[in-house]
Amino acid sequence: MRFLDDEQRHQVGLEYVLNQLDIKTSFGLDIKKNMKPYKRKEINLLKKELDELEEIVATYNKNKLLFEEIEENLLKLKDIRNSIKRCSNGEILDEVELFEIKNFCIINEKLLKNINYLNLSFLELMSLEEIIDILNPEDNLLPTFHIYDAYSERLKEIRKQKKDIEKKIFIETDDKIIKILKDERLKIVIQEEEEELNIKKILSQNIKEKIFIFENNFAVIAKLDFFLAKAKIAIRYNSVKPIITDNKEIVFENAINPEVLDMLNKKGKSYTPVSIQLKSGSTIITGANMGGKSVSLKTLTLNLLLGHFGFFVFAEKAKFPLLDFIYFISDDLQSVSRGLSTFGAEIIKLKEVTESIKRGIGFAALDEIARGTNPREGFYIVKAIARYFNDFSSFTIISTHFDGIVENGMVHYQVVGLKKVNIEALKRKINLNNRNSVELIQEYMDYRLEKISLSKVPKDALNISILLGLDEKIIDIAKKLINEGEKDEKQVES
Amino acid sequence: MNNILSLLEPYRTISIIGMEKNVGKTTVLNHIIKKTRGKFPLGLTSIGRDGEDVDLVTNTEKPRIYVESGTIYATAKELFLKGDVTKEVLKTTGINTPMGEVIIGKALSDGYVEIGGPSVNALIKQISNEMLSLGAEKVFVDGAISRKTMASPSITEATILSTGAALSKSFDKVIEKSALTVKLLSTEKERDENILQIANKILAKTRLGFIYKDLNFKNVEVTTVLDASKIIVENLKDYVTHIVVKGVFTDKLLEEILKSTNKYKDKTFLVEDGTKLFLSSEKFDIFTKSGGKIKVIEPINIICLTINPKSPFGYEFDKEKLLYKLKNTVNLPVFDVLGDE
Incomplete structure (x- = not known):
């Protein structure tokens, strides 16, 4: 899947966002169901959609009450597409369908007034006044419907006869005569039904002539409904209109992931937005476990995706070009359960990325790839991927805990982590408070990414081991080994 | 059955529950419709039956009712379109049944309507209230006692229980079964x-x-x-x-x-x-x-019984004896559906 499969969309938090779309009509739901990312050649369409969304967001804030009215009207709209389709096939609509069409038209006129008042000129709803007139031949506009006497003199006459005989039936007490009268009534009922059918046929034909208006309006209403839902989410999370550029650069300032944000808020914890600037080629993110590397990758992937779907993005500022593909690769349990090892699943997906990268310009986030295989080979595989992908115009972002992946020409970001924390002091605090040490570490962890030029991985793994109370002797041995290892590396390098 | 109307006077929603088929439930409804003619508009609906019972509704037990012009009724779309009154659509309800969405309509002439409503308590209540707000003065809900229906007469303010010879060939059994049903249906409400x-x-x-x-x-x-x-x-x-x-x-x-x-x-x-x-x-x-x-938890307020002394299987009980015996056993007013039109 060039723009993530369902499981991955769920992983990065797209499903969470889409589930929050408060869509009121089945027309709007259809747009959601058939959402597709914009292609590179459709850049102008995307820009137009984002501009229109911007207009709705701006108008919404100024006219909340009117938008509430619009939403109420949308809620009342029934899906009459099936009846309209039947009508266009030349079938005859029944009384209930005509009733529903009449009510659709009445609400349509209300929405038209709303839209005109708000001056949302890109929503070109057309008037259905003519159909209302046809379905409401009497003076008062009522939301009810029947085959009115006004449609035909003959019908009026038949109904008069029917009424007369019903009167007779009512006052008659003799069961035998009642039976005769009822048989007579039945004959009139048949005439009435015939004439009603003639009228329904004419009404259906009249509606058929205006089908193009209905079809236009279904699309406009769908758009209004869907845009309104998008605008409300954009407002809820302070989203921003992304700038779609032709540059080979992806920039996010303080991007957030609503799913993670809401989860942390519920627990009363704070959330650190992510800021990053990607150039073509490989960008490496390093940093200790628990440093939020995965969340950062998911946040970037999610927001890029949303931008491609014509949504505002959850950030203070966002700039990116339209891409041919967006990939996100991580330990994903689904493929593992299909009988592949984690590593195997990653490699299969990586093949897809590699093929795409040769043919177009896109984005691939590789989250701790090769974590599940033996570290020595894993290291070289990641290094090879980073080096190979660095030569392409696509944006590859690789999070890894391996040291020494970064090479010249690559961008390197690091989780600030516990670098600025006094480990001894924190350790004392943990011992003193007797609180959940994991929670305390999370509190002190600095999740921000900083761009660095030195390619040295901080020793946060060791620090976390200390904080979580791993035996000091083990820590000491580890420290010694690391020192020796670094000396060896330097010797090799020199 | 003339007095039945004065019994109903205080109530706005009334259910008519048959203990069996052919106990004259529809006759009771028709009687009420006739007696209220010209006095006030009625609302009608029925407790639908789920799944396999649909055939029962469509094929054999068609509750076809001759209503007066002005009657408001809630029924599944398929049945709504079948009615031979001049029909007006007042409202669609969004409630679906195996025979289509429940439509609230109004009879613009006298004639036959077929009634089949939803089968869930809350929905019947909702529809009854909608009919009241659309102008019905009293709403009648047609129902039956069955393990298959989830909806119960407890949603209406008053209940008429219809019984009769169709229950059993034995006179005593009819009395006994009816009395037991009354006893069970009117089981005391928990007050706390x-x-x-x-x-x-x-x-x-x-x-x-x-x-x-x-x-x-x-x-x-x-x-x-x-x-x-x-x-x-x-x-x-x-x-x-x-x-x-x-x-x-x-x-x-x-x-x-x-x-x-x-x-x-x-x-x-x-x-x-x-x-x-x-x-x-x-x-x-x-x-x-x-x-x-x-x-x-929800009490059922049985206000009277109606009996049909004739069985569709050909036998018939002495109507006076049946009335007398039942009245004394259940301590409620009892009416004969065939008598005193």
């Missing part, structure tokens, strides 16, 4: 608001629950009746005051309890309403006489 609140909490979650003296409670998952009786017996501790049972409460369940313990004494079994009680007279009597209590 605290208990009712807790019971509703239990019912929202599981099919069985226990309420303690200190108003704490326990929810229990059960799958079968046998399971239920075992769990009930195990849990009849001294501090339990109420046992809340969702769905039907059967003879079998009562029998299992009677067999295994006598700790049910002074404890109250709470069911949703009287239609959920499928008990025989003897089991019920043994249980209540030895100190057990059964109460309901």
Whole structure:
């Protein structure tokens, strides 16, 4: 899947966002169901959609009450597409369908007034006044419907006869005569039904002539409904209109992931937005476990995706070009359960990325790839991927805990982590408070990414081991080994 | 049946429940329609039957009713379009049945309508209220007692119970069955608001629950009746005051309890309403006489009985005798559907 499969969309938090779309009509739901990312050649369409969304967001804030009215009207709209389709096939609509069409038209006129008042000129709803007139031949506009006497003199006459005989039936007490009268009534009922059918046929034909208006309006209403839902989410999370550029650069300032944000808020914890600037080629993110590397990758992937779907993005500022593909690769349990090892699943997906990268310009986030295989080979595989992908115009972002992946020409970001924390002091605090040490570490962890030029991985793994109370002797041995290892590396390098 | 109207006067929603087919439920409805003609607009709907019973509605038991112009009625779309009145669509409800969406319509002429509504309590209530707000003065809900219907007459303010010779060939059996039904349907309501609140909490979650003296409670998952009786017996501790049972409460369940313990004494079994009680007279009597209590959460207000002394199978009882015997047994007004038109 060039723009993530369902499981991955769920992983990065797209499903969470889409589930929050408060869509009121089945027309709007259809747009959601058939959402597709914009292609590179459709850049102008995307820009137009984002501009229109911007207009709705701006108008919404100024006219909340009117938008509430619009939403109420949308809620009342029934899906009459099936009846309209039947009508266009030349079938005859029944009384209930005509009733529903009449009510659709009445609400349509209300929405038209709303839209005109708000001056949302890109929503070109057309008037259905003519159909209302046809379905409401009497003076008062009522939301009810029947085959009115006004449609035909003959019908009026038949109904008069029917009424007369019903009167007779009512006052008659003799069961035998009642039976005769009822048989007579039945004959009139048949005439009435015939004439009603003639009228329904004419009404259906009249509606058929205006089908193009209905079809236009279904699309406009769908758009209004869907845009309104998008605008409300954009407002809820302070989203921003992304700038779609032709540059080979992806920039996010303080991007957030609503799913993670809401989860942390519920627990009363704070959330650190992510800021990053990607150039073509490989960008490496390093940093200790628990440093939020995965969340950062998911946040970037999610927001890029949303931008491609014509949504505002959850950030203070966002700039990116339209891409041919967006990939996100991580330990994903689904493929593992299909009988592949984690590593195997990653490699299969990586093949897809590699093929795409040769043919177009896109984005691939590789989250701790090769974590599940033996570290020595894993290291070289990641290094090879980073080096190979660095030569392409696509944006590859690789999070890894391996040291020494970064090479010249690559961008390197690091989780600030516990670098600025006094480990001894924190350790004392943990011992003193007797609180959940994991929670305390999370509190002190600095999740921000900083761009660095030195390619040295901080020793946060060791620090976390200390904080979580791993035996000091083990820590000491580890420290010694690391020192020796670094000396060896330097010797090799020199 | 003339007096039936004055009995109905205080109520705005009334259900007519038949104990069997052919006990003259439709005759009762037709009588009421005729007697109220020109006085006030009626609202009509019926408790739909689920799944396999659909055929029953469409093929054999068509409740075709001759209504007066001005009558408001709620029925499934398929049936709505079949009616031979001049029909006006007032509202679509968004409630779906196997025969299409429930439509609220108005008869613009006299004539026949076919009524089949939703089968869920809350929806019937909603539709009844909508008909009242659309101008119906009284709403009649046509229903039947069956294990298959979930909706119950407890949603209406008053209930007419229709019975008759169709129940049994034996005169005494008809009296006995009718009396038992009246007794079970009019089972006393639990009055304690605290208990009712807790019971509703239990019912929202599981099919069985226990309420303690200190108003704490326990929810229990059960799958079968046998399971239920075992769990009930195990849990009849001294501090339990109420046992809340969702769905039907059967003879079998009562029998299992009677067999295994006598700790049910002074404890109250709470069911949703009287239609959920499928008990025989003897089991019920043994249980209540030895100190057990059964109460309901939603009471059913039976205001009268109607009888049809004729059976569709050809036999017929002495109408006066039947009226007299039944009146004395059930202590409620009883009307003959065929008499005094």
